[in-house]
Amino acid sequence: MIEVYSWPTPNGHKVHIMLEECGLPYRAHPVDIGAGDQFKPEFLAISPNNKIPAMTDPDGPDGRPYSLFESGAILLYLAGKTGKLMPADTRGRYDVLQWLMFQMGGVGPMLGQAHHFRIYAPQKIEYAVERYTNEARRLYGVMDKRLAKSTYLAGPEYSIADIAVFPWLRSWKNQGIDWNDYPHLKGWFDEIGQRPAVQRGVEVLADLRKPLMDDKARQTLFGKDQYQRRD
Structure with a gap:
């Protein structure tokens, strides 16, 4: 089972849709970027740029677990893994x-x-x-x-x-x-x-998203919290 660490944003939904289109079993773990979950050490361990989404595949290219971040890289990885949605020529x-x-x-x-x-x-x-x-x-x-x-x-x-x-x-x-x-x-x-897979993909974690209204969320996403150096 692929583990996806994500939030219902465009970059998150790119991966949700891809997984639905490929038919791969996966579990979506919410990373509330307004609350600062992206700065937690366990998330930074697989996404050093503190951005969603990130993913862990227990059955990586060499048969061992493999983690990666950046939505575009994840799309390429899943296309390569499944042989879908990428031309062979x-x-x-x-x-x-x-x-x-x-x-x-x-x-x-x-x-x-x-x-x-x-x-x-x-x-x-x-x-x-x-x-x-x-x-x-x-x-x-x-x-x-x-x-x-x-x-x-x-x-x-x-x-x-x-x-x-x-x-x-x-x-x-x-x-x-x-x-x-x-x-x-x-x-x-x-x-x-x-497309049914697209409709399913954009609903992943969608019930958790809330309007960005409070000062704390704005500070987390756009203020000094975002730019703090992390070891």
Whole structure:
């Protein structure tokens, strides 16, 4: 049984969805990032960057337990373990990898900043809100253009690239997005959202999530607690 240490965020849901799509048995352990669970020594032992998700596979590549962190790495690991959602041919594999890197280097960080400055920042900084909202719209435009000529992000087949991107777009309203501007992307989003494994994946731990309202949670996520050096 795979042990997943996670929280119902886009990066957490990427792994939940992948596990559901692969049909692997797993147990989800909540790591309440608003309460500071990500700084506990037992979590840092498998996720030194104090970020969710992290995962332990008791049946690792050499038959021994194996732990890893970073959601993109976990998607690649699970694709390799199961032989699913990653093309076998070299060209197809790199098509998937480039769109996975697009999510990890662009969609996640930029939409995360859009969320922060539009929703969570204690002061509304006009320059930051405009910068990251515009970047969110640019990235949506890149994906919309791609999906005008491709069924899925990396080509004709559903893959880990689609799994990686989908959870980040569920908060489109908070990112300042009007779906009318991205009809091809909206069609893809609606189709992915109808997949039974995706619907199950986004419900994992979802009942535990609560609005980020109190000062303690804000301090934990965005204040000095986040930047404290840990041995």
